[in-house]
Every structure is written in C-alpha cells, then in structure tokens.
Amino acid sequence: MPPTRKRKLDQTASTIHATSPPKRHQAEEFKEVEAALPATPQTLTSDKGMDSDDDFNSVASSMDLGEEMSSSVDFGAGDSDGDVEEYEDDNTGFEATAKDLANKRKAFETDFKVYSPQDIQNQQDGQVAEVANLLEQPPEATAILLRYGRWNKERLIEQYMDNQEELLEKAGLGQDIRRNPPRIETVIGFACDICCEDGQDLESFAMTCGHRFCTDCYRQYLTQKIKDEGEAARIKCPGDRCNKVIDAKSLDLLVPSDLTDRYHVLLMRTYVDDRESLKWCPAPNCVYAVECGVKKRDLLKVVPTVHCECKHAFCFGCTLADHQPCPCALVKKWLKKCADDSETANWISANTKECPKCHSTIEKNGGCNHMTCRKCKNEFCWMCMGLWSEHGTSWYNCSRFEEKSGHDARDAQAKSRQSLERYLHYYNRYANHEQSAKLDKDIFHKTEKKMTLLQSTSGMSWIEVQFLEGASQALQQCRETLKWTYAFAYYLARNNQTEIFEDNQRDLEMAVENLSEMFEKPTDQLAGLKVEMLDKTAYCQKRKVVVLDDTARKLKEGEWDLLLLTPC
Amino acid sequence: MSGNKRIMKEFADVQSNPPPGCKITLENEGDMNLWNVVMDAPSDSIYAGGHFKIAIKLPKEYPFKPPVLNFKTKLYHPNVTNDENGSMCLGMLRPDEWKPPNKIADVLKLVRTVLASPQPDDAVEQGIAEQYKNDRKAFEKTAKDWVGKYAK
Ligand SMILES: [Zn+2]
Ligand SMILES: [Zn+2]
Ligand SMILES: [Zn+2]
Ligand SMILES: [Zn+2]
Ligand SMILES: [Zn+2]
Ligand SMILES: [Zn+2]
Secondary structure (H helix, E strand, O other): OOOOOOOOOOHHHHHHOOOOOOOOOOHHHHHHHHHHOOOOOOOHHHOOOOOOHHHOOHHHHOOOOOOOOOOOOOHHHHOOOOOHHHHOOOOHHHHHHHHHHHOOOOOOOOOOEEEOHHHHHHHHHHHHHHHHHHHOOOHHHHHHHHHHOOOOHHHHHHHHHHOHHHHHHHOOOOOOOOOOOOOOEEOOOOOOOOOOOOOOOOEEEOOOOOOOEEHHHHHHHHHHHHHHOOOOOOOEOOOOOOOOEOOHHHHHHHOOHHHHHHHHHHHHHHHHHOOOOEEEOOOOOOOOEEEOOOOHHHOOOOOOEEEOOOOOEEEOOOOOEOOOOOOHHHHHHHHHHHHHOHHHHHHHHOOEEEOOOOOOEEEOOOOOOEEEOOOOOOEEEOOOOOEHHHOOOOOOOOOOOOOOOOOOOOOHHHHHHHHHHHHHHHHHHHHHHHHHHHHHHHHHHHHHHHHHHHHHHHOOOHHHHHHHHHHHHHHHHHHHHHHHHHHHHHOEEOOOOHHHHHHHHHHHHHHHHHHHHHOOOOHHHHHHHHHHHHHHHHHHHHHHHHHHHHHHHHHHOOOOEEOOOOOO | OHHHHHHHHHHHHHHHOOOOOEEEEEOOOOOOOEEEEEEEOOOOOOOOOOEEEEEEEOOOOOOOOOOEEEEOOOOOOOOEOOOOOOEEOOHHHOOOOOOOOOOHHHHHHHHHHHHHOOOHHHOOOHHHHHHHHHOHHHHHHHHHHHHHHHOO
C-alpha cells in the first residue's frame, strides 16, 4: 500500500504549499502568480537582484531600470569590462541594492540582458575607442588587438604595457601601421605567386610582411575566407606559412563591397563568441544576443534560463531550450542515456495502450492522462496505469518510484531489472509529458479553430477567448517543467528533501492534468468555463513556481544529493 | 580564368622538374584539373619497391581551395584511410592551413615524407597506428605484404 501523504514541511515550505489541490482560487491569486512568473524580456529589467554574491559581473553595472533596451549610447560605459572575473571584489555599492531587490526574486530566476545587433556593435565600438585612447593606437589596430586578446581588455592592456612589440607582433600588427598605411600599388617586375600573372600595370598589395599578391587574388582569397569559411577577425596573410593577421584597414581596402556587410556581421559574431558572458540566442533566425553572468563552474548550482526578445527561453549554460529545474550536466547525461536506451524505452511512450481492466486498445488523443476506457468505463492513469480514483487523494503516488525492498533486489539480475525499471519509471513520465505537451497543443489548435467559429455565432469578443491561449501556453510550459523534474528525479538520491520535491512535483502534475482535462470539454461549454479555466491556469503557474523555486534554492545551497556518478 | 595560367605553369614545372619519385600525367587530355601521379616509395622506407598511384583533383576554386588527393593503390599506413578513397590526412591540405601560393609539388614532397615516416599520432586508421606503435614487426610485415600484393 502506498503510504499516506505525510509531509515534513519547514516554515517556508508550508506557506507556499497548498495541502490539497483546491477547487477554487480567487482572482487575486492569479495576479500574485503573474508577478512571480519568470521574467520576460520586458519585465526582467525591473528585477535586477544578483543570484550569487561572488558572481558579480558586467550585467549588474547596467542596472538602470527600463533604460537599457532603448539606449544604445550609455551602453559601453556600463559594460566596458572585457573580463568579468576581474570585477569580483569592488562592488559594495551594488550589494545593498541587490539585497533590497532580493526578496522580489525567485531562486530560479537569473539576471540577463538581451542585446540587439546594434547594441552589440555599439558595445564593440565603445570598447575599441576606449582602449585605442589608452594605448594611443589607431582604432583599426586596437580592434585587432582586442580580437586577438579575445576582448579581455585588462589582460590586453597589461600585456601591452609589459611588452608592446611582442604583443603587436603576435597580434599580426608587427610594426606601427600608422607610419605604413596599407595601399594598393603597382610594382615593377612583380609576378603574382598565386595566379602567375605579371605585367607592369598589375595592381598588387602586401602587408608589412612583404607577401605581395595581385589585388584580384587577394580579393578572391578574402571572399573565400569571409563567404565560405565564415572567417573575419583572424584572416591571415595569404603568404605561405605567414601568420600575420590582416588588419581592418587593409580589409577595408580589399574586401569587395558586396561582402562588407557579411564581414561586419562576422566580426560582430566573434565579439559575442569570444566572451563567456555573451551568447547568441539559438532560435533559428534570431539576431539577438543575451548577456548573463553565470559561469561554467556555477552550472551545478544554477540552471540559468534566459528569455530572448524573440520569446525563446533557453539555458544560458548549454543553450538548449529551457530545462529547469534539471542542471545542464544532468540534462546532458539524461539525453545521452535516452538516446542510448531509446530501443528499450520507445514502446512506453507509444500512443496506444491496453486498458488495464478489459485489455481493449485505448488511444490517447489529448494531452490529459486521465483515461476512461470506452468499453468498460474504467478510469485510469495513463502514466502508471493505476486507478484514477486513487489520484488526487491521499493515495496518489504516481510520480514517485517505489524502491523495491532489498529482498527483491538481491541477485544481480533482479538488480539490473530494478535499475531498468527505475529508469523506465522516470523515462515514461518524462516522455509522457513531452508527448502530452504536443497533444495538448494539437487539441488547443483544434479548440481555437472551433472557438473562432463559435465567436462569430455567439458574439463573443476576441479578448474573451484568449484565456484559452493563455491556458494552452501555461500547459506547455508546465509540462516542460514536469518533464525535466523527472529527469532530475532520476539522478536524485533520497534524502529528507526528496519528499517535498515529490509532493511539489505531484501537485504540479495534478494541476496540469486538471487543466489539460478542461480542453476535452465540448467547445460550446468552454466559454462558460472561462473563470474556472483562468483559475486553473493560475494555479498551474503557481505550482510551477513552487517546484522551480524549491529546487533552485536547494540546488544553490547544495541540499540535493545528486547521483552524478550514476553510469549513463 | 586566372586559375588556368597558374595550373598550366604548375603542370609545366612538374614536367620539367618533377618532385622526387613522381611521374605526373593528366587523367584526360585537355582536363587540367585531374592529375595522375605515380609515386615511387623512398628506397629506404618499408614501402620500397612500391609504385603508388595517386589521383589529384584540383577544385575549380584552386588554388584558393586545396587539391584533393586519393591513393588509388591500396596501402597499409596509419595516415591513409583503408577504404576505396585512400585519403591521406595532411595538415597543409586543411582549409585553414592551405595557402594559395602552395604548390602541388610541395604537397607531393610532403606525401612522400609521410609515406616514409608514418605519424601515428595524427592517424586516420587507429588500429594501424596502435600496431605501428606497439608491434612494429607485425605492422611492417603487413605493410610489405601489401606492397607486394597491390603496389608492384
Ligand atoms: Zn594573382
Ligand atoms: Zn605575409
Ligand atoms: Zn531569440
Ligand atoms: Zn543547460
Ligand atoms: Zn476497459
Ligand atoms: Zn498515475
């Protein structure tokens, strides 16, 4: 028999933890939830607390609320540091502000900023100008130096002060290019070593390394590097074994005009690629970049979900789609495991199953996991195949994997079977939510179509049916979260925190199933269910916040025993 | 096109002054982009006595893009793929290392050097590389057997 639901709740947990899924929720709760939702690009600017004291970085310096999206001028000053690590100790002024804002923030929220291509360009230009001033070098040379030093401004300046000649040489600048500005020439007796053309009118070009080629060849070489190989910042002299980097001024002289746009785009890409605190949004065709101060070494403690201007939510750590609450390392292990074991596991997520009572085939066509057998009217849970009547009561035990007693798992075969069963338990639920999210979406689109029809017949306004879209989106997001809670749970060793985790997970799951079920109601009834649906949507969001907040906080504080060494 | 003059000149140069141990012809009369090479292995290498056919394809972007080399004669070597391609992994042929002034003759000189002294740490055939490092006798035996079987 599954144990009755007993909870060891600490003070904080009990305040955010509803004891059973309430039937009704007030409208005020809805508002409260909205405030607690993960930051969108628009709202994040008003929420600038830091998530860890020792990890201060450039993001914080651009705290000025509301300003950053539109301002492009201010930008360079606040964010001019090339290497965030150097800024760890000198920001006491910020600490106080962070504290003030800290209680507004949820543990799973991460600070970030979204930048447009223009922002990035300005930021880049600003840094070049600043360093050029300091080093008394022309901007072209400075840009090369910065790119060579991967935009680590402080280290670059240090190196420059240390040994100017050596740095210039290494960066491919060799001599002072101010005294020898690049120019196209005709040289008597010149024959191009690439195309073998000669002739006294043949225009040619060479950098200070002296490797001279005709301008046609030079241009074709650059075209190929830029167009086919996507290079820009570190194109080398075409000369045999010459490592001299072609500077921006020479490039301006030589890059065919139809390629300059592409060239500048590529230069900008390297600026973002070179910096740990900047990443391109991975959404297809998205042009925005996101800045976030979370470092690689933090990724076992935080799951840094960021929200791009384009609405795509992704993990800054690994750039996969948002996978909270599961840390990147576990996501990677989990996905690999699922890929390796897909043969074994596939049958489980199949779309059809047998009714556990009468064995007639049942097809799942909505996202809801509450199944009713058409033939025998048996109501059961799609995931655990248990009686639905036991769900949502104190008997509900669908999400937890019950470890068999040591007696059962004594011999090796039983052990390996149990480890497979354990994996399948979590995989089944993981895959199920993935699948259900798709089905939920399908059913929403069908419903939406019907609603549009209904609108024209019932006179409902467009705004009035938008609650459906809100509900559908909430469902998608909550199922995504649920999905990752199961991958997380697979790597979670039992300790005194896991019960609360499972309770929260189950509460979210029930909330989701309740909402999902509403989509299966006849369309003409939906309009009348608006209030109930809004309630359920809000409740889902709230449960999601509870799950994410609890896991994130304990992740940060190291309260989970993660089975990181579990063989994949 | 500019590529043509360059290729003509290179071809003429390798005719009058062929790289050591190499005979170079065109695959088809009038097609300057497919070269056939017969390379005699250095006499002090374990492949001594072997004549290796190498097909060289010059891409239409040549010399801005590197040539493509394929051993047409089977060869037991850690740096040559043991398949119908017979590709050799050469640093200078990688797109980021190839420079347009580089010549086919330079490439062939390098090929012959690698042929004589395998570089197991840059191997494309891991198994052969392991054997080369750990059981040189067995490696040399197979390499010689293959020369007798395929490269005479
Ligand atoms: Zn030329
Ligand atoms: Zn050069
Ligand atoms: Zn985006
Ligand atoms: Zn991640
Ligand atoms: Zn049935
Ligand atoms: Zn169940």
